[in-house]
Amino acid sequence: METLAWIILGLPLLSAVTIHLGLKSSKNLSAYLATGSAFITLVLALIILGPETENRAFEWATIGDLKIEIGLQLDSFAKGMMIVVTGVGFLVHLFSLAYMKDDNAKERYFCGLSLFMFSMTGIVLASNFLMMFMFWELVGLSSYLLIGHWYEKDSAADAAKKAFLTNRIGDFGFMIGILMLWGITGTYTFDGLSEFFDGAHPKVLVPSVTILSVSILLIFMGAMGKSAQAPLHVWLPDAMEGPTPVSALIHAATMVAAGVFMMARLYTSIGVDTIGHLWGMDTIAWIGAITSLLAALMATQQDDIKKILAYSTLSQLGYMVMAVGLLDPDAGMFHLFTHAWFKALLFLGSGAVIYACHHEQNIWKMGGLQKKMPITFLTFGIGTLALCGFPFTAGFFSKEQILESAAHSKQWGLFAVAALVACLTTFYMLRLFFIAFLGKNRSDKANHAKEVGPLMFVPLVILAVLALLSGYQFLADNLSPLYNHEGFHVGAPFIASISALVVGGFLSWKLYFNAESDPLANNGLFKIFRNKFYIDELYAKLVGYAQDTVAAIVHFIDELVINGLIVGGFSRAAGGIGRIFGRLQSGNLQGYAALFGLGVILVIYLTVFVS
Numbered sequence: 263m264e265t266l267a268w269i270i271l272g273l274p275l276l277s278a279v280t281i282h283l284g285l286k287s288s289k290n291l292s293a294y295l296a297t298g299s300a301f302i303t304l305v306l307a308l309i310i311l312g313p314e315t316e317n318r319a320f321e322w323a324t325i326g327d328l329k330i331e332i333g334l335q336l337d338s339f340a341k342g343m344m345i346v347v348t349g350v351g352f353l354v355h356l357f358s359l360a361y362m363k364d365d366n367a368k369e370r371y372f373c374g375l376s377l378f379m380f381s382m383t384g385i386v387l388a389s390n391f392l393m394m395f396m397f398w399e400l401v402g403l404s405s406y407l408l409i410g411h412w413y414e415k416d417s418a419a420d421a422a423k424k425a426f427l428t429n430r431i432g433d434f435g436f437m438i439g440i441l442m443l444w445g446i447t448g449t450y451t452f453d454g455l456s457e458f459f460d461g462a463h464p465k466v467l468v469p470s471v472t473i474l475s476v477s478i479l480l481i482f483m484g485a486m487g488k489s490a491q492a493p494l495h496v497w498l499p500d501a502m503e504g505p506t507p508v509s510a511l512i513h514a515a516t517m518v519a520a521g522v523f524m525m526a527r528l529y530t531s532i533g534v535d536t537i538g539h540l541w542g543m544d545t546i547a548w549i550g551a552i553t554s555l556l557a558a559l560m561a562t563q564q565d566d567i568k569k570i571l572a573y574s575t576l577s578q579l580g581y582m583v584m585a586v587g588l589l590d591p592d593a594g595m596f597h598l599f600t601h602a603w604f605k606a607l608l609f610l611g612s613g614a615v616i617y618a619c620h621h622e623q624n625i626w627k628m629g630g631l632q633k634k635m636p637i638t639f640l641t642f643g644i645g646t647l648a649l650c651g652f653p654f655t656a657g658f659f660s661k662e663q664i665l666e667s668a669a670h671s672k673q674w675g676l677f678a679v680a681a682l683v684a685c686l687t688t689f690y691m692l693r694l695f696f697i698a699f700l701g702k703n704r705s706d707k708a709n710h711a712k713e714v715g716p717l718m719f720v721p722l723v724i725l726a727v728l729a730l731l732s733g734y735q736f737l738a739d740n741l742s743p744l745y746n747h748e749g750f751h752v753g754a755p756f757i758a759s760i761s762a763l764v765v766g767g768f769l770s771w772k773l774y775f776n777a778e779s780d781p782l783a784n785n786g787l788f789k790i791f792r793n794k795f796y797i798d799e800l801y802a803k804l805v806g807y808a809q810d811t812v813a814a815i816v817h818f819i820d821e822l823v824i825n826g827l828i829v830g831g832f833s834r835a836a837g838g839i840g841r842i843f844g845r846l847q848s849g850n851l852q853g854y855a856a857l858f859g860l861g862v863i864l865v866i867y868l869t870v871f872v873s
Contacts, residue, residue, distance in 0.1 A: 263310050264318060267334050270306045270344070271383050273299045278376035281369055289368040296372035297355040300379060304348040311341050319389055319451075333389035335452055339530065339595075343386045343523055346602045347516050351379050353721040354511040357610050360717035361507055361617060371411055371505065378404035382516050386523065390451040391440045394524065398436070398484065401520060402429050405512050409504040421503040428497040432487020439480030446470050446477065455531040475540040481528060482546055489521030489579045492553040496798055498576055502568040506613030509568060510606045513575055519598045522582040526591035534589050547587025551679040554580025556795065558686035562693070563782065563792035566623045567612045570694050574649065575605060577683055581664055584676060590667040597660035600732050604648035604657055607725035611642035614718050615698065618711040626779070627705040628698040634711040637719045639699050641726040646695050648729040650688040650766070651759055658759070659733035665755035681758040688766030696774045704778075 277299040285292040319333025334340075355375060362368050381404050384397030403426075410422030444450045447458045485491070490498040498518065502509055512518070525546075529537055537543065557576030564570045578601050585594035616623055618635055632639040648657040661684060668677035703709040713719065773781055782788040790796070824830075 263312075263336060264334065266306050266310050267336055267387060270303045270310075270348070271334070271380070271387055273303055274376045274379035274383065278373050278380060281373040281376065286369055292369035293359055293362075293372045296376045297352070297359060299376060300348065300352040300355040303379065303383070304352045307341070307344040307348040310336065311345070330392055331390060331451065332393055333451075334387045335389040336387070339527065340386050342595075342599065344383070346519075346599060347379070347382050347386055350516060350602055350606045351375075351382075351511060353606065353724060354507045354610070357510075357613065357718055357721045358505075358507045360715055361613055362505060365505075367411065371408075374404055374407045374411065375508075375511070378408060378511065378517075382520065385520050389453070391443070392450050395433075395437065395440060398488070398520070398524075399433065401488070401517055402426060402433070405501075405517055408508045408512060409501045411504055411508065415503065417500075418503040421497075421500040425497040425501050428494055429487040432483045432485070432494050434483075435480040436484025436487075439477045439483065442473060442477035442480065446474055452527060452531040456533075459532045459536050471540060475542045478528070478532075478537070478540060479542045479545070482525060485521030485525050485583070486549070487521070488524075489518050489583065490553075490576055491521075491549050491580065491583055492556060493797070495553060495557070495576055496801060499569055499572040499794075502566070502572050506568065506609060506616060509572070510609035510613070513572065513609075516602070518575060518579055519582075519602065522579065522586065522594055522598050525583075525586045526595050529586065529589075529591045534591070538589050543587055543589060545587070547584050547673065547676055550580045550583030550585075550587055551676050552580070553577070554584065554683045555679055555686075558683045558690070559791045560794050561690040562686060563780075563788050564690075565625055565780075567615065567625050567628075567694065567698060568609070568623060570625075570690060571605070571608050571612060574608075574687065574691065577687065578605070578649075581661070581680065581683070584680065585664045585667055588664075588667045588671050588673060588676070590664075593660070593663040593667045596663055597657075600648070600656035600660040600729075603725055603732050604645045604655075604729035607641060607645035607722060607729050608649065610718070610725065611638055611645060611722055614638045614714045614722065615642075615711075617718070618714055619705075619707045620710075622705065622707045625694055625698045628708045629701045629704040630699075630708060631711060632699045634708075635713045637713055638722065641719070641722040642699070643695065644726040645729050646691045650691055650763060651684055652763065653760070654733075656729050656731065656733035661759060662755050665759060666753075669754055677755075677758070681762050684759055685762035685766040688763050689770045692767055692770035693774045696770065697777070701776050 277296050281292040281295060285295065319331040321329050322332045323330040355372075358371070358375070362371055365371060378401065381397050381400035385394055385401060388394035388397060406422045406426040409425055410418050412418045413422070440450065443455075447455060449455060449458060486494045498513060501513055504512075554577045557573045557580060561570050561573035561577065564573060578597070582594040582597050582601075585591070585597065614635070615628065615631065615638060618631075618638075619628060622628065644655075648655040651658045651661040661680075665677060665680055665684075668674075668680055783792075793799075
């Protein structure tokens with residue numbers, strides 16, 4: 263099993279290296295090689311499912327007393343996440359064969375996909391924080407390359423840089439947090455952390471509880487960057503500038519989920535009971551809740567189909583982070599698992615729509631696509647229902663689990679925010695669905711749209727099935743908050759989610775069913791939502807002001823201190839002394855005789871009187 267896991271890790275890297283070094287001139291062969299490697303990794307990931315295997319590692323480097331290990335953590339946690347990474351990854355590769363068939367840099371695109379698969383697999387299988395951090399940075403690099411694939415467009419190049427730099431802010435805190443945790447425990451492996459905190463009583467942690475809390479919050483900064491939590495959320499919507507399949511792979515299913523996965527891995531290593539005695543966990547929960555609410559409000563007024571889904575991803579990631587803050591990482595991971603399938607479905611469905619509408623992304627220039635694209639219409643509708651939490655779809659079960667966690671913890675403020683976000687999710691997703699698929703064609707591009715080919719719609723059908731059925735895994739384990747040994751029961755979370763579904767659906771139907779324009783477009787409050795609360799503009803001003811201030815300070819130091827006092831001062835002093843001695847070398851014989859006499863008198867004076 264361990265050998266198969268190493269193959270899963272190494273095969274995408276081999277594909278990326280082969281394409282980069284040997285297949286740059288063969289676009290189709292590079293595409294088939296990358297897709298084939300993705301398929302093999304999926305098959306191997308399915309094979310290694312089952313009983314946990316022993317974790318083994320080998321020493322990679324030694325720095326003093328620090329031994330850096332490379333090893334794989336083959337527990338059920340990693341194996342389940344590998345199904346998501348390889349499953350969504352393969353379907354994205356398959357979809358890309360058709361979507362990117364005419365791209366001029368197709369070989370570079372598939373090389374980037376393989377590199378990303380290698381990087382994400384490394385995060386999931388890593389047995390320690392140092393290995394995870396290395397692959398964490400590789401994910402940042404590969405996402406930069408994929409987001410900026412069409413770098414000829416300024417918007418794509420800027421989006422890639424924005425994503426890369428924003429993530430570096432979070433990664434800086436992540437790195438410091440890892441070092442602090444290592445300083446506290448003396449270990450950086452997940453098994454080592456489990457042994458250190460195993461059975462630890464809260465009193466044992468009293469001397470270092472503050473440092474431990476700070477280290478975990480710093481590690482959470484890495485999750486804030488990668489999982490796009492406020493205030494580091496601004497990169498994710500702009501990252502939609504990359505090809506649509508990239509959006510499905512990176513920003514719906516895997517990369518943005520890495521932060522949630524990492525925090526869940528940390529919690530299981532340290533122990534939820536130990537984490538519960540630390541301060542700052544409510545901060546994590548509220549950051550998730552605020553991100554979820556802000557993103558949902560922004561999504562209500564976006565007109566770009568990919569931007570709506572991007573803000574939806576932000577909102578759902580907030581749900582997952584809130585669950586982690588509520589000390590229920592299982593609920594967060596369950597929503598990560600279900601969300602991966604229906605959000606990948608929605609992004610690939612939006613890609614099919616964009617492709618059929620000749621790269622039109624404005625939903626107000628679509629309409630009537632249910633007749634033109636019946637398969638896409640049906641599968642996109644299933645994904646929409648799952649995202650809205652329609653009863654007994656995958657999203658329904660995982661959202662209920664998070665609401666149940668908030669209710670069980672008696673965090674009624676978080677519960678209210680989660681219920682409101684559920685209402686807003688139904689509102690903006692049905693808005694998208696009504697405008698894009700129903701009514702009449704609003705443009706010539708929409709009028710000439712037609713259903714995509716099997717390379718595109720087969721992944722949609724597979725993901726639609728998973729969007730319906732993947733949530734029943736929880737039912738099978740009797741973990742759903744709606745299920746006990748006596749059958750189904752109805753509680754406050756169920757009532758809240760159904761109410762949110764009905765209210766959000768009614769408002770969206772009332773405002774947008776057969777609408778020709780947005781009735782809320784001129785509303786002052788909704789203009790704020792449309793402009794994303796002007797957070798990007800605020801950041802631009804702050805960065806510009808800070809940059810100008812630093813530049814002015816540096817200029818002052820350079821001109822006055824360095825040039826004026828140090829370099830300039832020494833230069834002027836040397837010049838003055840040189841001029842004084844230069845005057846002595848006048849070439850006048852009488853002057854030299856006078857100086858000689860003055861010197862003789864000085865020597866006699868010093869010899870007679872001073873001695």
